[in-house]
Amino acid sequence: MKATVYEGNKTFSVIEKSIEEPAAGEVRIKVAFVGICGTDVHVYHGNMDKRVQIPQTIGHEMSGVIDAVGAEVKDIAVGDKVVVRPLDDRLQQESDKGISHICEKLKFIGVDTPGAMQQYWNVPAFTIHKLKAETDLKLAAMTEPLAVACHDVRMSELKKGETAVVLGGGPIGLLIAMVATLKGAQVIISEVNEARVAIAREFGFTVVNPAQEDIIAYVQEVTAGRKADVVFEVAGVQPSVDVMTKLAGIRSRVVMVAIHAQPKSVNLFDFFWKELKLIGARVYEKEDYEEAISLITSNTLGFEKLISEVRPLSAIQEAFEAIDNNPAGIKTLLDCQ
Ligand SMILES: NC(=O)c1ccc[n+]([C@@H]2O[C@H](COP(=O)([O-])OP(=O)(O)OC[C@H]3O[C@@H](n4cnc5c(N)ncnc54)[C@H](O)[C@@H]3O)[C@@H](O)[C@H]2O)c1
Ligand SMILES: [Zn+2]
Numbered sequence: 001m002k003a004t005v006y007e008g009n010k011t012f013s014v015i016e017k018s019i020e021e022p023a024a025g026e027v028r029i030k031v032a033f034v035g036i037c038g039t040d041v042h043v044y045h046g047n048m049d050k051r052v053q054i055p056q057t058i059g060h061e062m063s064g065v066i067d068a069v070g071a072e073v074k075d076i077a078v079g080d081k082v083v084v085r086p087l088d089d090r091l092q093q094e095s096d097k098g099i100s101h102i103c104e105k106l107k108f109i110g111v112d113t114p115g116a117m118q119q120y121w122n123v124p125a126f127t128i129h130k131l132k133a134e135t136d137l138k139l140a141a142m143t144e145p146l147a148v149a150c151h152d153v154r155m156s157e158l159k160k161g162e163t164a165v166v167l168g169g170g171p172i173g174l175l176i177a178m179v180a181t182l183k184g185a186q187v188i189i190s191e192v193n194e195a196r197v198a199i200a201r202e203f204g205f206t207v208v209n210p211a212q213e214d215i216i217a218y219v220q221e222v223t224a225g226r227k228a229d230v231v232f233e234v235a236g237v238q239p240s241v242d243v244m245t246k247l248a249g250i251r252s253r254v255v256m257v258a259i260h261a262q263p264k265s266v267n268l269f270d271f272f273w274k275e276l277k278l279i280g281a282r283v284y285e286k287e288d289y290e291e292a293i294s295l296i297t298s299n300t301l302g303f304e305k306l307i308s309e310v311r312p313l314s315a316i317q318e319a320f321e322a323i324d325n326n327p328a329g330i331k332t333l334l335d336c337q
Contacts, residue, residue, distance in 0.1 A: 003118035004316045005055040006043055012316045013055075022070035022122045029082060029123065031336040033141035033310070034116045035061030036319060038170070043111070044320045052111060059117035060086040060110030063131070063140035064336075073125040081131040083143045084123050085289050086110050101285050117316060119336050129289050132297055138310070139296050139303045141333055142175075146292040146303075147284035148257070149175035153183060154288060155281040156230045156255045160184030165219055165228040165247050168235030169193075169200045169207065171306065171330050172257060176232050177205055178301050185230075188222070190215050190240075195328030203305065210239070216246050223249070233258050238265070245270035253277045306330045313337075 001019050004012050022028045036059075042048050043058050052058065066080040076082075091105035100106075107113055109123065131140055153176060158164055164180045166173045169191030177187045177200070189207045191197050200207045208215045219227055227249030233240055236258030244254050245267045254276055270276060284292075296303065308329035311319045313336045323332055 001119040002313060003057055004313060005057050006052065008046065008049060008054045010044055010046065010320075012044075012320065014314050014316065017118075019120050020122055022068050022073075024071040025073060025125055026070040026122050027066055027073055027076055027125050027128060028068040028070075029062075029064040029084070029116075029121045030067040031062055031064040031116050031119060031121050032137040033063050033333045033335060034059040034313075035141045035145070036323060036332045036334065037061050037145065038172075039111060041320065041323055048111070057114045057116075057118050058110055059115035059334075060084070060108065061141055061144040062116035062121075063137040063143070064116075064121070065137075066128075067120060070125070076125055076128055076130070081133060081135050081137065081140070082128050083131060083140055083289075083293070084109065084116070084127045085129060085147070085284070085286070086115075086127065086144065087283065088113065088124065088127070090124075102282050117313065117334060117336070119313070129293055131293060135297055136299070138307065138333060139299060140293075142303055142306060142331060143289065143292045143296055145171055145331075146175050146179075146295060147288045148172055149179045150291040150295075151284040151288040152176050152232060152255055152257050152281045153179045154291075155279050156232070156253055158183050158185050158230050162186070162229035163188070163219070163223050163226070164230045164232065165190060165215075166232045166234060167240040167244060167247075168233070168258065169196045169205075170234065173232070173234040174200060174203065174306065174330065176234060176257070178203070179295075180230075180232075181205075182295075182301070186222075188219060188228075190235075190243075193328055196330075199328070199330060203302070210243065215243060219247050228252055230255060236260060241266055245274075245276065248274060248276050251275045251277075253279055255279045255281050257281055308332055310335055
């Protein structure tokens with residue numbers, strides 16, 4: 001079979017390797033599609049060389065079909081369409097208080113351990129979520145980022161009729177906007193990249209480019225001074241952190257979705273003055289995956305419009321280079337077969 005490996009130094013190679021039997025408690029998946037996520041691009045850029053054991057097969061946004069089932073695996077059969085929830089929480093401890101998805105010794109499969117960018121992939125059976133037989137496997141490859149969005153919106157306790165501002169209209173921001181709209185919220189996206197502004201508008205979203213328009217004044221006006229009930233910070237930059245507390249109305253919630261690798265300055269006076277709540281949201285739990293799967297299955301939101309490109313697995317190097325050259329694209333999928 002063909003597998004890809006990240007070799008360091010912005011290089012992927014395609015190798016031949018033998019198909020392995022799944023160990024007890026594992027399944028083998030014939031991988032259909034793998035999405036390239038911002039984290040994978042960070043790996044490609046060498047920003048995670050300390051964490052990724054080079055050479056490593058990466059990839060965690062995927063869909064596929066069960067190809068073999070190891071001993072002791074129940075309720076999963078060859079031919080089942082599936083996605084993987086790439087969290088290995090087996091080192092969970094008492095001190096994690098049962099909150100397994102962010103337990104201290106969590107391993108993120110596809111970063112800390114081998115990932116999906118190969119034709120066949122063996123994973124622990126507990127990571128599997130089954131799909132309906134009619135599910136489109138291209139769309140299903142977006143289950144993982146959609147589950148992030150479902151988790152973020154759930155953590156925000158967003159209610160029908162509330163106003164949500166999503167700072168950053170990348171893949172995650174767009175998916176949050178979609179899920180928030182389904183909850184019956186009025187959604188405003190803030191995005192500085194004009195190509196992405198255009199994509200978000202194609203989905204019918206209200207989008208403000210804060211480099212061209214005063215977003216605080218805009219949100220103030222459309223909410224009759226109430227401002228946002230929930231602000232999702234999904235841009236990951238200081239200007240967005242600066243504006244998040246300004247956009248939040250009295251007793252509003254700010255949800256931190258972006259990964260800020262470095263400490264940033266935050267206007268804590270605004271938190272005190274308006275009794276704001278800051279909510280961290282990291283990955284997803286089982287129920288978020290189930291919600292994402294049901295949204296993918298019904299596809300009332302038109303997820304196919306998020307797919308900018310599909311390339312064969314063997315063109316992995318070109319796929320990452322193309323993402324560097326066109327940062328406005330939303331989702332590139334690798335076709336693993
Ligand atoms: N919480 C989690 O578990 C989780 C999971 C996946 C991704 N993330 C993080 O979420 C963030 C978003 O992910 P993504 O893949 O959509 O990233 P992305 O970089 O593609 O999207 C960020 C967007 O913000 C826009 N932006 C930059 N400055 C802005 C500003 N001042 N105002 C408004 N928009 C601005 C960019 O143009 C870009 O489109 C990243 O930080 C990522 O690491 C978190
Ligand atoms: Zn991802």
